Amino acid sequence: MVERSDRAPLLDWEEVPSAEKTDGEAPAVPHVKERLSSPCNNQAPSGCSGFGWSSGPGGPTFTRTVSNGDGCGAPPATSGAPAAVDEALPPDKDAHLSDPGAIEVSLEDRMVKWEEKDQIVSVFVVTFNTRTGNMLEWCLPKDIDLEGVEFKAIASGSHRVTTDFIYFRKGCYFGLACFANMAVESMEERGARMKSVGILSPSYTLLYRYMSFLEHQVRLQLQSPGHYSPLEAFYEDKRALLPPSGEGVVCVLPTNTWGAAINHSMHPEMKITHPAGCMSQFIRFFGEQIMVLWKLALLRRRILIFSPPPVGVVCYRVYCCCCLANISIPGVGIAVPEFRPFFYVNVADISALENELSYVACTTEKIFEEKKDLYDVYVDNQNVKTYRDGLKPLLRLSAADRDKYRKLTEQR
Structure with a gap:
């Protein structure tokens, strides 16, 4: 019998949990300054910033996403209230921000209230070939380095189970892949078809959101190999844009402004990000x-x-x-x-x-x-x-x- 975890029902990839209380009040953000850890365990430098969009309870908010020298993105810093992109600051605010010390405090305060965004840097399909073993079948983007991911997405010994899911690290990214093994009447495949569908992200804390989507997609790949359009749509909706060199700014592309944002002030690893x-x-x-x-x-x-x-x-x-x-x-x-x-x-x-x-x-x-x-x-x-x-x-x-x-x- 295949061992299953006790994970709770998971969200579809289209869904974002609401940050609003039932009485319509916005959740309070604790004014506690704590260390924020990016996937590379570095705080984001204040001098290197990129731009992206996020959706908040009051509408779209303008966000900054930063990265350190090795290409690992730090969490985007957001302000607690919605702001327009080209909105001018009042004279008193402008004068206040002219002080370098005030700017540093302001940035630190914004970092405390950072909001984790969907930042999918890659989506891929891995298959087991009876002649060549594990191999990368398909991926987006096409130019991303996924060397070795085929051995992470299908764990050694997985042929003994029918379904599984795997968390792993690939460079400075974290990955989640869902594996499935289906019996087939094919001599070429030796009676079994095995595939894994996975994603990569700069953070592991929100990967669980896409578990049910990946489980559905791997079943689809087993039944209808080569049907990649749902994965392409998913990537276009959730992707994070990386520079060609893989260094510097990580920009979250504008997406639909549905859903509500959640402001976080805890360390990423301290939040309850896995099922009950x-x-x-x-x-x-x-x-x-x-x-x-x-x-x-x-x-x-x-x-x-x-x-x-x-x-x-x-x-x-x-x-x-x-x-x-x-x-x-x-x-x-x-x-x-x-x-x-x-x-x-x-x-x-x-x-x-x-x-x-x-x-x-x-x-x-x-x-x-x-x-x-x-x-x-x-x-x-x-x-x-x-x-x-x-x-x-x-x-x-x-x-x-x-x-x-x-x-x-x-x-x-």
């Missing part, structure tokens, strides 16, 4: 061992989780493990680096993992267990182990750990 039940399932699965994972995550150790397919539920465990570490404490969050997920990795990612000082990832390839220099902690099922002598004492549960876990379960 994700964390509770994580706690139930690991039991008291969650206290061990919590300590290791706070120490920013390299944590690798092994599990055979399906991969989707394990990607949720990676996400939850990051949530354990990414606590928001005034005066602490800025100094502590973000604990970012790698999600699914395979042997092609070994060179990338060698250069990482801190990560959480999952894999279906048992060979990683032998690569002891790649990780500090290896998790197989509920078994947490390490070969680092300095970390071994942390694997032993103390009476205080058990007491904290008991209180945690009582609160649940």
Whole structure:
């Protein structure tokens, strides 16, 4: 029987959740200045900005989207109220902004209220060919570098499951792919047709919105291969425009001004961006061992989780493990680096993992267990182990750990 996650019903790609309260009042935005982390863990420089559109509760708002030197876009900064593109500032405001210090404060305040936009940089279809193995079948845009994505979108061992979903990293982007395996009466395909439909984005926090769309599209690709028009329409509606060099400004193209915007003041990794039940399932699965994972995550150790397919539920465990570490404490969050997920990795990612000082990832390839220099902690099922002598004492549960876990379960 194929293991399924407990994810809640998901939105179609056309939908955007409303930010308005039922009584018609706009949601209040906390005036708390916190560190904002872009996908590349850098704040956006104030001197490099691009332009785009977003839709807010009061209509279209003018937004800026920035990027750092390696081509990774930071979240767009928006003001709390709608503003026209060419609207002139009142004289007093203009004089106020002539002060460099005031401009810096204004930009910081706008960054606190940033709004995550749909920024799909690529959509693609991956298939399994009985002669050549995993291969990229189709993608938009045509000139984007997707080398290796065929091995991320179809995980090793996926032929043993009928459906799955996979979160992964590709360079400075994050991806989500939905996989399906369908029996066919074809000698050339050896009785099975396997495909994956996926997307890439600068942030992983909103990818879940498109899960149901991708699941539907992969079924469509299995039944009617080569039917790409829905994917083309999706990309045109959601795409983010990247410069030819892949560096500098990331501009969100103007789209339909439907829906309402959500102002965020929390770190991207701190928002509830995955279905209800994700964390509770994580706690139930690991039991008291969650206290061990919590300590290791706070120490920013390299944590690798092994599990055979399906991969989707394990990607949720990676996400939850990051949530354990990414606590928001005034005066602490800025100094502590973000604990970012790698999600699914395979042997092609070994060179990338060698250069990482801190990560959480999952894999279906048992060979990683032998690569002891790649990780500090290896998790197989509920078994947490390490070969680092300095970390071994942390694997032993103390009476205080058990007491904290008991209180945690009582609160649940």
